[in-house]
Amino acid sequence: MKELSLNILDITYNSIKAEASLIQITVTESMKKNLVEIRIQDNGCGMDEAFLSRVTDPFVTTRTTRKVGLGIPLLKQSAEDTGGRFEIRSKVGEGTVTYASFRLDHLDRAPIGDMSSTITSLIQANDRIRFIYRHETDHGSFVLDTDELHEQLGDIPLSAPEVLGWIGEYIVENLEEIQGGKV
């Protein structure tokens, strides 16, 4: 994957498939700590211990169209390639937390990329899920909670093109603010 935002998009589809009603995506980038962290937490169906122990194996997948599943192995590898860490925890009936950390200044660390497109794509995929997206840097933090958007919009769906366009621009503006023009 060329951008970490694409890994985030890919991994979050697992949460959608697990029928989560709440998905929390947290991205932290800190020059001070030389660290990028990604955390995706859902309240979906979760995995049992047997499946969880095999989930980083590329030859394990829930998909039926082919026999390889590369989403999780790719994220794990890109984290570990930078000297970072990967962890996935899950409980049946409670949900799953996927975590990956990266050394920020490592040459092999992919850029965070277009988080705005990732979040709008996810909302477009299923606008009945509550997404809470947090992004923190050394300069500040930004939170987007789709419940707050619903409050403003009433019965207008978030997936309407006009609304999605606005959400995309809103995220870009806020990220520029806390990223201080860098990246």
Place this chain on the structure above:
Amino acid sequence: MKSLAELQAIKAKMQNKVMLRSNDGEETIRVVVGMATCGIAAGARPVLNAFLKEVEDRHLNNVMCTQTGCIGICRYEPVVEVYMPDGSKTTYVKMDEDKVAKVVHEHIVNNKVVQEYTIGAFEK
């Protein structure tokens, strides 16, 4: 800076439009973008966004963009399927943003399949 209150204005503007959309359900054209790991790695996200933008810019109220998982032909990703109201289905392969503009213009607006981008053309 944008504020959440701006959504109120969008809401007001859209209320009539939503009515319009729900009225002509039978004539809906469905665009399905494959968004599994294979699709995403090959560039499906900008393809999806390009479709959404074209639909918004051209006010194509009868087009519904949806996402799906792996379609099973990963070497041809990004893959897009277009379902017309008459039940016909076209599979476009190795899509990118420029190709999206052409598919929207020729196929979705003018009902003429862009043969050169279809899976049939690639498999020859």
